[in-house]
Amino acid sequence: MASPACHWVRSVLSTYLDGELKSSTAQAVRRHLKHCPSCREHLRQLEETWRLLDEADAPPVRPGFTARMMKRIVEEKAIEQMEARLRPQRLRRRVLRTVTGLAAGLAIGFALYGWTGRPHEPNSPVEREVCRHIAFFEDADLLDKIAVIQAIDQLTHSPGTTNGT
Amino acid sequence: MPKAIAAAIGAYEHQGRRAAVADYDAALMIAFQKGGDLAFQELVERNHPRVIGLAYRFTNNAAEAEDLAQEVFLRIYRARHTYKPTAKFTTWMFRIAANASLNALRARAKRRDDLSMTLLAGEEDHPAGPADAESRSPDHLLHQRDLRDKVREAIQALPEKQQVAVILNKYEGLDHADIARTIGCSTMAVKSLLARARDNLRNRLFRYLGSIPDRPSDV
Numbered sequence: 001m002a003s004p005a006c007h008w009v010r011s012v013l014s015t016y017l018d019g020e021l022k023s024s025t026a027q028a029v030r031r032h033l034k035h036c037p038s039c040r041e042h043l044r045q046l047e048e049t050w051r052l053l054d055e056a057d058a059p060p061v062r063p064g065f066t067a068r069m070m071k072r073i074v075e076e077k078a079i080e081q082m083e084a085r086l087r088p089q090r091l092r093r094r095v096l097r098t099v100t101g102l103a104a105g106l107a108i109g110f111a112l113y114g115w116t117g118r119p120h121e122p123n124s125p126v127e128r129e130v131c132r133h134i135a136f137f138e139d140a141d142l143l144d145k146i147a148v149i150q151a152i153d154q155l156t157h158s159p160g161t162t163n164g165t
Numbered sequence: 166m167p168k169a170i171a172a173a174i175g176a177y178e179h180q181g182r183r184a185a186v187a188d189y190d191a192a193l194m195i196a197f198q199k200g201g202d203l204a205f206q207e208l209v210e211r212n213h214p215r216v217i218g219l220a221y222r223f224t225n226n227a228a229e230a231e232d233l234a235q236e237v238f239l240r241i242y243r244a245r246h247t248y249k250p251t252a253k254f255t256t257w258m259f260r261i262a263a264n265a266s267l268n269a270l271r272a273r274a275k276r277r278d279d280l281s282m283t284l285l286a287g288e289e290d291h292p293a294g295p296a297d298a299e300s301r302s303p304d305h306l307l308h309q310r311d312l313r314d315k316v317r318e319a320i321q322a323l324p325e326k327q328q329v330a331v332i333l334n335k336y337e338g339l340d341h342a343d344i345a346r347t348i349g350c351s352t353m354a355v356k357s358l359l360a361r362a363r364d365n366l367r368n369r370l371f372r373y374l375g376s377i378p379d380r381p382s383d384v
Contacts (some may be wrong), residue, residue, distance in 0.1 A: 011360065012360075013360075013363075014356070014359050014360035014363045015341075015356045015359070015360065017363075018334070018340075018341065018359065020340065020341050020356070045367050045371075045374055046363050046367060048374050048375070049363060049366045049367040049370055049374065050335065050363065050366075052312070052316055052366075052370050052373055052374075053316055053320070053331070053335050053336075053366070055309070055312050055313050055316050056222070056313060056316045056317055056320065057313060057317075058218075059214075059217055059218040059220075059221035059222065059227070059230060060221070060227045061213070061214050061217050061218075062227070062231060065209070065213045065217070065231065065234070066206060066209045066210045066213060068235070069209050069213070069234075069235055069238050070206055070209070072235055072239065073202075073205070073239075073242055076239060076242060076243075
């Protein structure tokens, strides 16, 4: 069974093989390996496994890659230029859509206002009389308002107002 | 050498000869940003074998690897206005290449005919040339082909991040810090990924240990 020292050494063997251990740590590993055949065998296996990876094929590179790539770049440039040309047209279309939308919204708003929210026109003489006092009423303070209400009340209930005088 | 490339490289040379050599690609990219298409062409010419190599290690398909490499350089081309030389150019390039390759693998995994396509690609990509057939015995060729397939399968069976770490370390020669920058994790995480990957590979290839002649160790 492996000792705690063996466990530790095996945990750092990969870094040791890459030469990325601190020199003091690498020395400690070397000291352990000197008298531990089991860890030496583990190291040998790791080294050999790494060497086995050399057996994988070398990647094939077809000649003329740069020329093919630059041809693709020419195509990419043509696409970029086309997009740049289309950009102002798209912007114009977007602005036009926004303006049209706003105009339609305003038209609908006005139509709805005309249909539902238009102030009622005074028809009868009493209404006309009340409306005449409204401007004055809006400017008056609270006490004046009470007086005005009373005055309007009198006006509307007095017999003379019924025939428009 | 075009003026724009020369000027960009000159700026790097002020920082010392070594930096100029190490970041020559970054200098080319800056020259390209300033409008030098020739700089981009040189960038492609210098780096395409590594990008194709990386993509091929993931896909094991030469045609797919070339398509992916074109995609990588196209992304680099499109990023010309936003590129900032904050890290090594190759780190950035490998990150794009690794992501593109992994995306391609994920897309491929979704397809039902994955296995048959890989086998077909293997047939197409690795024909035994007449020189091989003459110089090596059928047994040796068979063994080598079997070993090659097993090594490829063992790498492909690794979890994604371990796979990237192994390919960047083993085949591209990146150190732990560069791998960390490429895949966006800590150096400690890379150490751990590589340790686990080595153990997984050892378990999968255990049968083949001792089948290749010993070479002197680098350590």
